[in-house]
Amino acid sequence: MRVPPNVSATDYAKALGEFEQAIGRDWVFTSDEDLDLYRDAFSPFLNEPEERIASGALAPVSTEQVQQIVRIANKYRIPLYPISTGKNLGYGGSAPAYSGSVVLDLKRMNRVIEVNEQHAFALVEPGVSYFDLYHYIRERKLKVWIDCPDPGWGSVMGNALDRGGGYTTANYRNHFDSHCGMEIVLPDGELLRTGMGAIPNAQTWQQYKSGCGPWIDGIFSQSNYGIVTKMGFWLMPEPEAYLRGTVSVPRYHDLMPLVETLNLVENSRITSGFPDLESPLLGYPPVGQIQLWNETGPPKLSPEHLDLLKGAKLGYSPELEAYGVRAGLPYWRLWLSFHGPEEVIQAQWHAAQRHFARIPDAKFTVIDQLKLPVDAQQATKYHEPELGVPSLRAFSIGARTPWTPTPSKGHMWFSPIIPRTGEAIIEANRVFSEAAKSLGMPLFTTFTLPACFWERAFIFILATPVTEDPATNKRYREGFKKLIEIGGQHGWGEYRTAPVFQHAVMDVYSFNNHALQRFHATLKDAIDPNGILSAGRYDIWPKHLRGKT
Amino acid sequence: MRAQGFQCRLIGALLILGGTTHAAGADSPPGYAAGRAVYEKWCAPCHDSGVIHPGTHALMTKYAGGARASGLITQWNDLPASYVTFMVRHGMSVMPQFRKTEISDSELAALAAYLARNTPGH
Amino acid sequence: MNRRSFVLTGITAAGTAAVAVPLPRATPPQPAAVATRRMREFAFIFDQRFAAAHALANAMAWRGHKVFGYVGDITALWLREIEPQWARRAGALAGISTPAALFCLEQLAAQHWLRVVTRHEQQAGGSGPLVSWVIA
Numbered sequence: 001m002r003v004p005p006n007v008s009a010t011d012y013a014k015a016l017g018e019f020e021q022a023i024g025r026d027w028v029f030t031s032d033e034d035l036d037l038y039r040d041a042f043s044p045f046l047n048e049p050e051e052r053i054a055s056g057a058l059a060p061v062s063t064e065q066v067q068q069i070v071r072i073a074n075k076y077r078i079p080l081y082p083i084s085t086g087k088n089l090g091y092g093g094s095a096p097a098y099s100g101s102v103v104l105d106l107k108r109m110n111r112v113i114e115v116n117e118q119h120a121f122a123l124v125e126p127g128v129s130y131f132d133l134y135h136y137i138r139e140r141k142l143k144v145w146i147d148c149p150d151p152g153w154g155s156v157m158g159n160a161l162d163r164g165g166g167y168t169t170a171n172y173r174n175h176f177d178s179h180c181g182m183e184i185v186l187p188d189g190e191l192l193r194t195g196m197g198a199i200p201n202a203q204t205w206q207q208y209k210s211g212c213g214p215w216i217d218g219i220f221s222q223s224n225y226g227i228v229t230k231m232g233f234w235l236m237p238e239p240e241a242y243l244r245g246t247v248s249v250p251r252y253h254d255l256m257p258l259v260e261t262l263n264l265v266e267n268s269r270i271t272s273g274f275p276d277l278e279s280p281l282l283g284y285p286p287v288g289q290i291q292l293w294n295e296t297g298p299p300k301l302s303p304e305h306l307d308l309l310k311g312a313k314l315g316y317s318p319e320l321e322a323y324g325v326r327a328g329l330p331y332w333r334l335w336l337s338f339h340g341p342e343e344v345i346q347a348q349w350h351a352a353q354r355h356f357a358r359i360p361d362a363k364f365t366v367i368d369q370l371k372l373p374v375d376a377q378q379a380t381k382y383h384e385p386e387l388g389v390p391s392l393r394a395f396s397i398g399a400r401t402p403w404t405p406t407p408s409k410g411h412m413w414f415s416p417i418i419p420r421t422g423e424a425i426i427e428a429n430r431v432f433s434e435a436a437k438s439l440g441m442p443l444f445t446t447f448t449l450p451a452c453f454w455e456r457a458f459i460f461i462l463a464t465p466v467t468e469d470p471a472t473n474k475r476y477r478e479g480f481k482k483l484i485e486i487g488g489q490h491g492w493g494e495y496r497t498a499p500v501f502q503h504a505v506m507d508v509y510s511f512n513n514h515a516l517q518r519f520h521a522t523l524k525d526a527i528d529p530n531g532i533l534s535a536g537r538y539d540i541w542p543k544h545l546r547g548k549t
Numbered sequence: 550m551r552a553q554g555f556q557c558r559l560i561g562a563l564l565i566l567g568g569t570t571h572a573a574g575a576d577s578p579p580g581y582a583a584g585r586a587v588y589e590k591w592c593a594p595c596h597d598s599g600v601i602h603p604g605t606h607a608l609m610t611k612y613a614g615g616a617r618a619s620g621l622i623t624q625w626n627d628l629p630a631s632y633v634t635f636m637v638r639h640g641m642s643v644m645p646q647f648r649k650t651e652i653s654d655s656e657l658a659a660l661a662a663y664l665a666r667n668t669p670g671h
Numbered sequence: 672m673n674r675r676s677f678v679l680t681g682i683t684a685a686g687t688a689a690v691a692v693p694l695p696r697a698t699p700p701q702p703a704a705v706a707t708r709r710m711r712e713f714a715f716i717f718d719q720r721f722a723a724a725h726a727l728a729n730a731m732a733w734r735g736h737k738v739f740g741y742v743g744d745i746t747a748l749w750l751r752e753i754e755p756q757w758a759r760r761a762g763a764l765a766g767i768s769t770p771a772a773l774f775c776l777e778q779l780a781a782q783h784w785l786r787v788v789t790r791h792e793q794q795a796g797g798s799g800p801l802v803s804w805v806i807a
Contacts, residue, residue: 034649037638041645059650089645107650127650131594152594251725253732257740295600316733318726360719360742380601392594393601398643400607407607407642427735 001030002055004079005100006544012055015076019058022068027108029057038086038103040093042410044466044473044500052095052499054081056102061109063185063229069104070227071189073532080104081534082227084126084158087151090413090463090498091162097499098535098549104227113230114206117142120235121180121206122156126228129153130390144235145388147172150291152390157231161221162496165453167288167385169272169339172236173453176221181205183230184220187528192226206232222496223520224534225527239339242387244273244368245349247356248280248330252316255332256422257359262334263420266455270351273337274386275452281324281331282315282447288335288383294396297403302327314429315447335367337386342371397463411463412476412501414443414483416492418450418460425450428460428492435486439479459495484508499536506539521546584663587656588623591647596622604644628668630661637661713762714739716748721801723793724767731765745772749779757783763807767793770802780806 003012020028029035038054045051058080060066073080079096082104086094096103110127115137122133122144130148133156137144147166149159160175172178181195192198194217197205209215220226249258265271276286283301285293293299301309305327308320324331336352338345353364368382379389398408418424433444443462450458464476481504484494488508497505509516520540524531531542536549588596595604598621609620617625637657640646652660665671715731717724719740732738741748745768756762757780764785768776777787790804 029649033638037646037648039646041640042643057648085651086648087645089643093645094648105648105650107648131590251729253725253728253738253740256732256738291601294603295606314733316729318729321729360740393603395595395603395643396606399603400610400642402610405610410643421737422732423735423737426732430735 002032002035002053002100004055004102005098007076007078011076012078015072015078016056018072018075019069022072023058023060023065027059027061029059038083038094038096038105040089040095040498042089042093042412042466043095044410044412044477044498046409046466046470046473048470048473050099052092052097052099054096054103055100057105058102059105059108063109063183063191066104066106066109066185066227066229067189067191070185070187070532073102074188074530077530078102078532079535080532081537082106082126084155084161085129085153087129087154088158088162089151090411091496092498092500095499096534097502097537098545101535106227106229109229112136115140115142115144115235116206117144119207120144120237121232122146122235123181123206123230123232124156125230126155126157128156130156130159134388134390143238145172145238146235146390147175147178147388148385148390149175150385150394151392152385153392156233157228160231160233161228163221164496167274167383167453168236168388170266170269170455171272172234173274174455175233176218178234179217179231180207180209180234181230181232182217182220182228184226184228186226187530187533206234219523222538224537224540225523227533236339236388239341239372241342241345242273242337242339242368242370242372243345243349243366244335244337244386245352245364245366247334247336247353247359248363248365249332249359250321250325250330250361252321252331253422254359254362255425258332258334258356259420259422259425261355261358262336262452263456265336265352265355270348270355271336271338273339275337276335277449277452278333278335279315279331279447279449280333281320281329282309282312284447284449286333286335287451288386291383291393291396294399294401294403295393305329309446312447314426314433330363339372398465408465409468410466412466412480412498413461413496414464414480415459415461415494415496416484416487417454417457417495418492420456420458424458425460427490431486431490432460432483435483436479439475439482441476441479441483443483454495460492480504502537503539581659581663581666583656584659584661587652587660588663591652592622592660595644607642622664624667625664626667626669628665630658630665630668630671633661633664634658713737713756713764714752716741716745716753716764716766716768718743718768718772718801721767723801727767727803736765745775749776754779757785763805765803765805767801767803770800773802773804776806 003009016028035054035057038057040052043051058069060069079098079101081096081101083094084106094103106126108127109125110132111125112128112133113123115122124133130146130152133146145168147168149164149166160179163176165175166173181197184192186192195205195211196202196208198211220228262275266275276288278284278286283298305323308323311317312320321331338348356362374387376389379387384391398411400407418428429444429447436443443464448462450460453459464480467473480501484501484504493508494505506517524540525543528542531544535542535545541549595602598605600606605620609618612618622628634657637647637652714737716739717728719742728738739748739752753764780786785806788805788807790802793801793803
């Protein structure tokens, strides 16, 4: 039987007995066969000794059972690692940060506690997936939308707590930002509610976010200070209509005013939908079309075009630009989307065009105009999450297709935040393409465009493959860490990362002798003195492990 | 509690079927309703018909030209239950493994029986 | 964003020449003994009516510089970008424009103790000469 680190076999056996009493024997997993189910399916350490594994797994069904588990864990110093739906693939999946921890699998806590149509909010438990919430809403014919990332089987709560994002309008795309109120089991087993929930018989728990006094919700995201057992989310009332249009510009340097104008138009709320950058001339798809390109193949380029692309440096050559003008292929195309009453979104689209028209030769095209709602079948004609519909089509990334005859074993997301400017895009391409080349990594070989999940910043996000070959995986892991460091030298930090890279990423946030990390450690010692909760997550270690791992 | 939980999920899944837009797939004769419900919840988003389902597209690509060229696991006649069980608990390529809190052993048995129903000897 | 030095290049028909930019002072500069050091970059501006200007703008964008275009009249760009920048702190400005536009900028720059430190005539085809320049 596997035993967690720093725990005696005797103590572990006692703890398991008490866990079984608390939650039932059927939900305490100790066999190798059962624990293999908690491996990170996209682990970059696949089958290597350093792969993070679980020593046990527990699956409670209620907040009270979570509290009991936490008290037992404190008694015997059992390291726990909560997961929600365990589908954080590309960012660590269901495996613990501290190998040998006992995974706390919260999937059975899958109640949608409430969806309130009038106030447009939901209150959910950790095991509720985007599919679950979507079906709950559809079954009851409630006129609210979810906002989901690409894979719909992730946890509504878990994704928000890892600060993930989605695809509808700006205020809902930022999943942590759109939350309102939490319930947390603290590492000592106490139950805490935040925001207005701290008032008994609260009337506005999911209506007013910050309560009074310090707003502590943030410390429960990307951290290990508590186990969230309920979380509220603001939902978008179902919009009446949807319009998607593109702004195409012909020249390389048009990227600058294109981004500048996007910032103005987005920050002014003229557009709120997911902005999506594409380069038809460079053959770089917008995020929303990736699944379609994987399904039907990328656009076919002429031999002349392919030759010109080979000769381009940082995505540019005068000959390539001239070819684009001749062939009617824009250098850059920005997709904008609008949700709301038809008269409003038409006006917004017109205003957006007026702003972008300051770029000479900018062209505008309406791609879609839909009355809403559409059903899930109709939504498959589009990038479903942009219409609030969950799907798993994103798993075409890395899967076998006629254009990807060798599938990958998964991927790791490299995701630095860069400034919202055209020059930052070019600079990031320069820095990372040179770095990746010297590190032998198959990244940034063509010009890369960032994603606009967040307002006011870009994510320069790219998937690094996980392969069958441990030597290659090791090279990619080391290269990934080097890229993180190089990004940090340029003032760019990751927004999220898998446990294997969390030390490297947090090391970049080193202002004033790592004041931020020292503060995290101060909180950890106060909140979780026995260090039982998610040791090592985002490089926050309990005292007894600090500096030793 | 577990049985009740499963019943609720089954009812929920059957409600979902009424509104689901996934392809009807193959026949679902009586006796396979439980397995069908598990399939619809956990498998259909990747394994229903058409290239928009990444699992099907991967299998179409892998088995092009052969007996499995449809890529549709609900229609294959050489899919033993043991193989289904193995795939669900181990995953392959970008398909992850599924835990017992997602698909329990009894749900997996029902799913495997459903997918293997066209396979002689199962 | 990195505070990089802005090594400015005057693009000539033959090639490029790196230019070291004189240091501006907070007080009016003395005629002699101006120390030379690399100056913080600000932007590159160009007149969008001319193909040669676009080509140079692309090259500057490729090098990672901020690039602003205008069409003929520089007023809006001056008000929106250049004057606010120079009011906060001096920053080197490079560009390619008609001689007339450069003349205007030169007068305005002088009010911020900046001057044209390099200029190169460019041929713009049938449209008359353009000039590439640096103000610092």
